[in-house]
Amino acid sequence: MTADVPTLRTDPAAGTRRRGERLTAHWQTWRPYTTCHPALLGLAGAMVAGGGSAAGIAVAVLAPVLGWLAGHYLGDYFDRDLDAIAKPHRPIPSGRLGARTALVCGIACAAASLLATTLVNWRILPVFACAFAGIVTYSLVFKQRGLAGNVNRGALSALATVVGAMAVAPWPSWALLPVALGFGLHDTASNLIGTVRDVDGDRAGGYRSVPVRHGTTTAVRLAAVLWAAAVVAIGAGALAAERPVPQLAGLAVAVLAGGYAFAVVRPGSVTRRRALRSHEVLVAERMVLAGAVVAGAAGPALAVAVVLPALVVSLFMQARMRARHEFPAGAGDGEDTP
Template sequence: MSTRTGAAIRAHLETWRPYTLAYPGLVGLAGVAADAGVPAAAGGGHTALEVLAAWLCPTLGWLGGHYLGDYFDRDLDAIGKPQRPIPSGRLSPGTARACGLGAVLAAALVALAVNWPVVVGVVLASAGIVAYSRLLKGRGILGNAVRGLLTALAVVFGAAVAAPPRQLPSWHVLPVAFAFLLHDTASNLVGTLRDVDADREGGYRTVPVVRGLDAATRIAAVLYAASVAAVIPYALTAAHPVTGAILVVAAVVAGAWAYLSLLRTPRPGPRLALRSHAVLVGERLVLAAAVIASDWGALPALLLLLPVLTASLLIQRRMRTRHEFPPEAQDSAVVVSPACGDAAPVPAPRM
């Protein structure tokens, strides 16, 4: 393999953010599980093709969103994250745009093959991706909420793909979709905490830019608490309440650690924000698995969760810091305490 080919492959892998790719598919399966109500077995009577489509469509849409998001953010990334594939020149804007549109088209084709009316959901999600990246990302809480809405659509979309043709998903899906809307609005807001300087320079009026880091952290924590409050009643009234409740508690423990670390720190710095968001990337996998476990039972949920959670945590450790921070910022690591936040830089281990 030539050096140029290897660099191109690496640029695409970085754009994929592989530590996040399991999440949309798991959320789609949570939609299937919630729509099934009280299924007799994993899958709730759905065919393997329908379940596969409910996983694959949101995953392809998510992948397309990464490409298109990086395409629309290329000027902003040139300010704060010049090491990323497009501003560094390792991936051309045209290639990113083509790959993003190709992934969205692939999602539409899967929907057409399994349950053709659901292709409307692909169109709505695509419009949401463009609206978020192009227009709303820098418009405060509205941008964060649109990002959360995309995950809520993935829940409904997963349920709709696996539903009988021309039949809407059941109302059981709505509290789950609402919980993930709140959850990802909160986690997206946490993500903005590490980009304040670049966002301000780029003219983005995010919540931490306009209202400050402390206010943004408190808003995110309230939204997260509301998302948990929305999902708990669902988990406790589903077919397997004990299993679902155990996983909800596990997710809440991780989420509480992430948010308390931020709340206890005056003006949390970008590295603490990234560390907390990295925890939330794993926590949301557990929360999605909790919904699946509530309806399908422990074994299917754990078989899905454990490998993707392990992979996500390991890949984040290898890739994420260099994806989020320029090379000069990677030459030092920050010792972080939940009580004191960003401390003095110390030499970073080479990985």
């Protein structure tokens, strides 16, 4: 008689589950509720530059999105030790996404963005180099140094509008300056609200963010000032727009939404969940702001056609994913005051 030889059996269902978990981890890393924003920034830059060919506009929209995804992958890679303390449920610290995989995916997205932009305009190379340096140094250097990290993130949004403009024109026009400045200020403000949400984890990880060093009330007030300056800059940009009235009308809608966002975190009522809610509103409001610029440059019909579906997608994805991405399961209601 021959001895039975044990055979290794694989479980197809287990393999399918693991693949599903990996795909979900990538999806969560993308933060799809934010990716419409860089697309609209690129489109706004392209429209202020006068529009262009279909290929140029496609690059203006796609390249900032690829850069945004690169930032998410690389940011999560560099922040993996901090996330292990504050957000262990996220893809890398939970083990659902390998750190090396995130690094490779981030580099691949950046390379694809670089290839697309240089094919349409090689002059974008210095702008791209600045953007990529900003992505890397945000987590490695500036994020733990207070306001410098918030300004770094704002600068990336400003550069996205420049990339969009240069995808359809050799050089950006002076009309883009107040627009780029406005989006830079706005995303500095919204990133600052994000640090209010993350104050406990940043403090535990040794990150000296503005709310860690100066308190959440100071951080919110500074964010409100930066947001107001952004509104003024975009309003000033309407003076150079082809259609100033639609741009100002869109700006008015954004002001109402932004005002609500800061009312949510008014002094004396700041909690982690309220900071998250405020940031969610600002994520939607900044798309309206980009739509206002598109309306001023190319007309309200195009602005509504692109912004309305972007808002629907973003709001739906935020409702489905946002809180679970920011707070671990069983973390409580988050209504404690930071």
